[in-house]
Amino acid sequence: MTVLADTSLEPHRLTSAQRVLSILGVFDTENLALSLSEISRRTGLTLSTTHRLLNELRCWGALSRHSDGKYSIGLRILELGTLAPQGGQLREIALPFLHDLQHATHGNIHLAVPEGHDVIYVESLRARDTVPVPSRLGGRWPMHATCTGLVLLANSSQEFQEEVLSSKLRQYTVNTLTDPDALRHSLAEVRKSSVAVMESQLTYDVMAVAVPIRGPRDRVVAAVGITVPSGSIAPHSLVPAMAATARSISRALGAPSAVAEPPAQRPPAHWQAREVKRASFTRPSGPR
């Protein structure tokens, strides 16, 4: 179809829908509020066009305008976003189990789904009394550098895996795997064991474990991940709790392999109530 990425050297050939979307697209974690002229510059649209579109978006509720004249994403978008089946719906079902998991392990818990070459966190529970962890609800990170991403990638089609492996893989820490062969090896292991373990591949001093969540027809639809300070706990000791959580959620989603014996019940809440030491998490340079 039409290519959206327009380096805009030539006079912008954009459809009007693309113009609207390009305005929404200029907002990101570093640009939460932008003025008319900033938006105009960043989109490459003329002032008058930008002005008119901003008004239409604001009337509808997609954007809101502050007293200083700047625009931000509006609540209507937040509201809409929760209607995404892989987002709001999944989150709704998984949340109680994730809470249990957090109680049991005291780690930072993520629920991730694939989107393009990235994962999106549709839930992020941070551990009480721990330093901020680089993962927000709605956050986007590349698959190859996240534990949940590795799980999702390992369960994707061969074709998609190669597509991702042949793209430019950013190096976040000295541990980040960017070599296709090393990654292929990793993926094979994850596929075999149904668990991914990572050590400081996205940020330093963090250990992560992730497992797949399956839905109808046993397709992998999401991944649960946990991150804890490096060295605070042995990775494999987290696996039983993670596996049980994943199974509970998969069962609630109707995954055939998880629907068995006893009718759906929440797992007991006392697997691993072990204390986790604090550690300093460092914030990486940013997604994408």
Place this chain on the structure above:
Amino acid sequence: MTVLADTSLEPHRLTSAQRVLSILGVFDTENLALSLSEISRRTGLTLSTTHRLLNELRCWGALSRHSDGKYSIGLRILELGTLAPQGGQLREIALPFLHDLQHATHGNIHLAVPEGHDVIYVESLRARDTVPVPSRLGGRWPMHATCTGLVLLANSSQEFQEEVLSSKLRQYTVNTLTDPDALRHSLAEVRKSSVAVMESQLTYDVMAVAVPIRGPRDRVVAAVGITVPSGSIAPHSLVPAMAATARSISRALGAPSAVAEPPAQRPPAHWQAREVKRASFTRPSGPR
């Protein structure tokens, strides 16, 4: 500006931006996935136009398409939504305090912000082991029928209050206040005491308490609410914990009135660790 609400009896005079937005607008909690022709019918756009726009939206990631051909809201919208300052940002700051509050009270906790005549829940923590409560993240409910809404309305401009009071106020239960005078009285009390208490005004057998959260310049920017089964606990016994939580969050947001004495610290986690009896929550007929 341009009136968006178009009863579409006359041939649709829509701008192209409105066409795009009207497509996004057809999705709601009851319509999470729609086919091309359903969307075409509901928007009043022709098939060909709808078809083209759906493709553009899908390419950008605003919509996703399933194997059965139906369209849903895409993750890109979820991602965008978290950039709303009153949403993602506020949530991020408030979450730890809300968690503490939930631990202490075992109730269902909400964080609500105003949007039009409604409130939007930007966070919703449901109590462990309680029956589902009618409030999702991203949910929208009228101000006059929710406890958090009452708090927000009481702290709005006189002008806005009258605007809301003179609109059609839906009756959800026999307790729902729909009489403007009764509401004015309620609002005055809330303003004076900085607390709202409700008994089964949105759904039956539920008691709710809510308090305001203030931001820079001490403006009320949000409200925290708690809902518990009716009769499980005395409303006023919840107030200290609620007030402390609101104060902590307000302080974190930089509210002058909350920045005082000791530098920001989390409140102790053992105010009210009292057990709450279960109760059956009933789902109301739906928002709007």
Place this chain on the structure above:
DNA sequence: AAAAAGCCTTCCGCTATGCGGAAGTCGGGC
């Protein structure tokens, strides 16, 4: 089996649409 009714997709010509230049307004800094 044939026909009818849906759904989705593609094509193309006409014109209503909405684009962008330019002029007007407001406010702040030097």
Place this chain on the structure above:
DNA sequence: GCCCGACTTCCGCATAGCGGAAGGCTTTTT
């Protein structure tokens, strides 16, 4: 005072994109 930047409004022209119509495909009806 003047200038500069940000925002708003207006209007004529060209083209973007609208919608009718037709074609392919699947499912239901008779």
